[in-house]
Amino acid sequence: KAGVTQTPRYLIKTRGQQVTLSCSPISGHRSVSWYQQTPGQGLQFLFEYFSETQRNKGNFPGRFSGRQFSNSRSEMNVSTLELGDSALYLCASSLARGIQETQYFGPGTRLLVL
């Protein structure tokens, strides 16, 4: 079974631009979560989507948004990029059947904002 895939793997943008990252979950997984990893802050939760609905949201400004499509694929958008948005953005998927279960991560998209 294919794992979680994320595109693009690397991205360079300039301040003020916007960016869209894509995540395809493991087949059959209905929940997709996004995390930001920075050297100083570790992995920070951004948001989780389940059946096209945002179920949970972390403490990030409104510039960070996302959505999920009917095939469970998800996109994350960051508008008006700031230098501090440079980070590794990780997507994770799970079955989310209401039991304790594991999230599986993709390889991440490394974003550099200049």
Add this chain to the structure above:
Amino acid sequence: DQQVKQNSPSLSVQEGRISILNCDYTNSMFDYFLWYKKYPAEGPTFLISISSIKDKNEDGRFTVFLNKSAKHLSLHIVPSQPGDSAVYFCAARGTGFQKLVFGTGTRLLVSP
């Protein structure tokens, strides 16, 4: 407020010896705990998990121990191998939520 803490940023161990990575948490609502391993430029890879109703879970060379009263969990790797060198994150989750709260990670170096 760091709800999950890994107080040792790094750990060095010799090949064949035991590696013990520690994690403390503050939120008593956490009921499921996971350990992930991460290599540079890759996403975290799931290692092992434990439910709050257990105090130990084993999977091959990896064992996780949970002490609920102390709000402490640990990951034991026996025997340690050079390929285990990576950053290890513990993560916790509350009932009914998918959000994982991560520690800041411990970099393990296993030398031959």
